[in-house]
Amino acid sequence: MTEINFWQPLADAIAATGTNQHIDRLIDSISAFVPHDLITVTRYSASSKPEFVKHRRFSDEMVRRYLDDYYVYDPFYAYWRQERRPGILPLRQLASTELKRGKYMAEFLAQSRICDEIGIMLADGEDWCLGIFLDRTSRFFRETEIRILQTRFPVFQALHETDLRTRSADFRRTSTASVVGDSPRREPIISADIWPELSPRERELVQLILAGHPTAAIAEQMNIAIGTVKNHRRRIYDKLDITTERELFLQFFQHKAL
Numbered sequence: 001m002t003e004i005n006f007w008q009p010l011a012d013a014i015a016a017t018g019t020n021q022h023i024d025r026l027i028d029s030i031s032a033f034v035p036h037d038l039i040t041v042t043r044y045s046a047s048s049k050p051e052f053v054k055h056r057r058f059s060d061e062m063v064r065r066y067l068d069d070y071y072v073y074d075p076f077y078a079y080w081r082q083e084r085r086p087g088i089l090p091l092r093q094l095a096s097t098e099l100k101r102g103k104y105m106a107e108f109l110a111q112s113r114i115c116d117e118i119g120i121m122l123a124d125g126e127d128w129c130l131g132i133f134l135d136r137t138s139r140f141f142r143e144t145e146i147r148i149l150q151t152r153f154p155v156f157q158a159l160h161e162t163d164l165r166t167r168s169a170d171f172r173r174t175s176t177a178s179v180v181g182d183s184p185r186r187e188p189i190i191s192a193d194i195w196p197e198l199s200p201r202e203r204e205l206v207q208l209i210l211a212g213h214p215t216a217a218i219a220e221q222m223n224i225a226i227g228t229v230k231n232h233r234r235r236i237y238d239k240l241d242i243t244t245e246r247e248l249f250l251q252f253f254q255h256k257a258l
Contacts, residue, residue, distance in 0.1 A: 018166030038135035044080040046127040046212025072250040073104040089119040122160045
């Protein structure tokens with residue numbers, strides 16, 4: 001799209017801030033720059049299960065599969081839990097050799113017929129993120145297209161920040177969302193009937209992991225060395241018969257759903 005043709009989607013997006021048309025007009029202004037085949041919009045939190053907001057030309061069945069099974073393998077979800085840094089995030093930036101063989105790319109994206117995607121990651125109140133994803137089914141995004149989005153990201157960010165400021169305290173982005181600006185519990189409470197094999201100290205560390213704290217912050221809060229945190233984490237994983245943080249989150253969310 002030419003620079004001239006961009007002004008109308010931008011004007012529409014500005015006018016829609018604070019209304020129920022905000023997300024759709026924001027999508028229009030973002031997607032005006034870069035050709036794509038599908039669009040998905042997901043909310044991420046450092047301590048809660050992702051929420052699917054809406055999609056265009058995507059399968060409702062794949063939405064269900066994502067929320068039931070695949071979200072725990074989502075690299076964008078892992079990125080937000082660990083980094084909490086808004087910006088333009090291409091899949092290739094996260095696509096390690098392990099990820100390419102893993103369930104998200106080898107199964108979920110393959111079943112969705114998606115070969116490449118770019119995430120526009122926008123802060124959405126406290127530890128929440130609104131991720132708007134441009135997806136392609138048959139060709140990869142070019143570096144020039146990624147740079148275009150990076151250059152214009154401050155505009156997208158300002159639009160969404162303006163929308164957040166106009167919202168009332170009881171506004172919900174989705175039917176199951178927390179109130180915008182109201183943080184999910186920073187230290188999730190682990191009920192007594194989950195992971196009884198963990199010691200009180202190990203449960204404290206798990207709570208910090210579930211709240212999205214990085215290793216260095218956990219070490220500082222617990223007044224122990226970073227190496228000690230890593231050793232505790234390995235012992236916890238051994239006790240729970242898991243190997244990754246994703247599996248820890250999955251066990252926690254599955255228990256909450258019971």
